[in-house]
Amino acid sequence: MTQGRVIGTDTVEDARQRGRLIVEVMPGDIVTALARESAERLGLKLVDGPVEMPAPVRTDGATSMRRTLYRRAPKWQAPSRSPRKARRLGKLALIGAGGVGGNIAHLTSRADMAEEIVLIDIAPGMAAATALDLNHTSGITGAAGRCIGGETLDLVSGAEVIVVTAGRARSPGMTRADLIDVNARVIRQAGEAIRSEAPNAVVIVVTNPLDEMTTEMLRVTGFPRERVLGMAGTLDSSRFRNALAMMAGVSPADVDAITLGSHGEEMAPIPSRATIKGRPLNVFLSEEQVKACVKDAITGGGQVVALKKSGSATIAPAHATIELIDHMRGARTGPVPVSVMLNGEYGIDDVVLGVPAHLGQGGMIKIEELRLTEAETAALHTAADAIRTRLAT
Template identity: 30%
Template sequence: MVDYRKCAMIGCGFVGASSVFALMQSGLFSEMVLIDSNRDRAEGEAMDLSHGLPFGRPMEIYAGDYSDVAGCGLVIITAGANQKPGETRLDLVNKNVAIFKQIIPEVVKHNTECILLIITNPVDILTYVALKLSGFPPQRVIGSGTVLDTARLKYLIGRRLGVDSRSVHAFIIGEHGDSELAVWSSANISGIELNRFCEQNGNFEFRKAANELYTDVRDSAYTIIKKKGATYYGIAMSVRRIATCILRDEHSILPVSSLIQGHYGLEGLCMGVPAIVGSKGVEKVLDINLSGEEQLELMHSADELKKVLASLDLPK
């Protein structure tokens, strides 16, 4: 029996530590164990975070090893090599697949009932790798997918149109990377179709700016990495959002990465598409309406991922 108030974070780099900080403030967990190949780093992060507990909610944060994942309801993996300036997410694949071949068997040795939440890039490839190496049911292996990309799109649309980004409803889907696509055909502002909203508010130039916004979203990570070396706050908030959906059994719809089985005419890969997320993980992958052009772009994105998957040595 697992305890969904106990969580493990594997990897205590910028993303892992920032995610633990966000989760600590959420009040979702009563116990969090930090695991890293550098034990001193895990211990230092646990100490630093614990010193802030008097300002938050009672919980236990400590450094541990893989035996401590026993009983965890949620195991989050951020461990892996960092994306360097000029390097694509898919360039990371061989280094991080090798790391996952060490991590996943250790997790499974101590816990076969948890939900795995994969954050490490390239996240769609590594979600599929984790699924194959763990042998877990597909609904319990989730990647962060295009949750952050979608948030970036909502933020940029909201800023451009002068509305609260929480009133923007639009998705980035496909690979979390260079082949991702914006689903403009169903984008809306609180139920008002995007083009109509723009016309009603005299913003006739928005459609011309749409491709610019998409490019800004797609290239955000490259820009941030160039300027400050790494991205971590945005993804940390994404981790918190996904964890909240699971722990509170929200049945919220998020474009997480999970196994595609016939959806959009695709199968045999993981990528970010809207799905209902709750206490059992991915409850249902949703087929949203796409324009003909968007369907072709999604097929291209899937092909890019499948090329990489075909080169990997994974269990059948």
């Protein structure tokens, strides 16, 4: 009789990284409580084994040859992969029903990502009107989730995920840091309501200045760092990928790139990790062109503000927030840039900064430390120092 193994969180994490949906538990195996909790959070099932494997499909030589020749035909296209089965949220609350919040609600409702979507805004009637407008689309989209709008923060009660977009937007000539004092008051009010009404929620902060407001949300709620996230890196990375694609004349789908650091002047696009069609940037672009793309990513938000004259970007930030929620639902896998409190990662302590992290049902699972160049590592530390300075003033 073989001795059973101990199934811990490392076994569950290994299964997730391999893209498996089940963890086989053989007779005699011991499953730790933490492993069960991790499996539930990641959407994996613990299945009693041995699991019966399907019999291999046997194909005769003539059929195999015919299929091989067919795949070599110029018109053949590989079948698209079926999307991952994502978990549906119970209740999603949006504090702020303006441009960003309204677009997040629209995208969430359209994809039927939550059973209930609650919009909250201090402007009389705004949240209720948006909610009603979205409910009117259900006859077209067939979405089953219902939207509710109101003006009081107690509506966050019982929310699984809370997105905070409320606060003053930038005007031309303003930096994100100029909004610290006015928006900190908004975050404090929201954080106090979240702490009392939704103590188990995961909070995503979108309000600018992003890293500083995420720090304030952590302080007010007292939540662990895993459950207070800042949306920035997904948006900044999208802008960086768009700039690289335009410069190289390729589709954005051909570009893989990430941006870390702060959501502001100290933003740190990472060219050393970026690829175009799976190859390094220098195959397609000169050093000067890459620098231009880095600058375009850093100034992307300001470009929108300058064109709008009043207000800032709303559509791209909404899509960037949905990307984080999709990682939490299991619709996407792998590391994603997100602002979190660092505890020694990348040699940085006690500051919120954008880094790649794995997300799950309970928020952040772990931070992934990438191998960066000396200049890129220095940029991260410069961003950390700048955030500390702004918070100290």
